[in-house]
């Protein structure tokens with residue numbers, strides 16, 4: 303199943319710099335592992351915002367929830383999830 307996910311990041315301004323750097327490094331590694339696995343298909347920065355649009359390809363809601371709740375930044379994020387399905391007018395065969 304494909305899911306469109308918007309992640310808004312709200313890092314507290316008083317978070318110590320070392321802790322911020324550690325969380326961001328872990329977030330990057332976690333995200334890149336999932337991208338390599340094919341489960342995190344796209345990640346795009348939303349221009350002008352500390353937010354991203356991502357597309358996940360996972361078997362079900364449960365796995366998506368496990369992935370999102372495992373994000374090192376999870377407690378600093380507002381997340382909106384939209385389930386996607388193939389549009390009947392879509393022509394790209396590789397985009398299911």
Ligand SMILES: O=C(O)CC1=CCC(=O)O1
Nearest residue numbers: 311329330333352353354
């Ligand atoms: O910077 C962001 O949008 C938050 C984020 C998610 C995965 C990642 O590497 O950063």
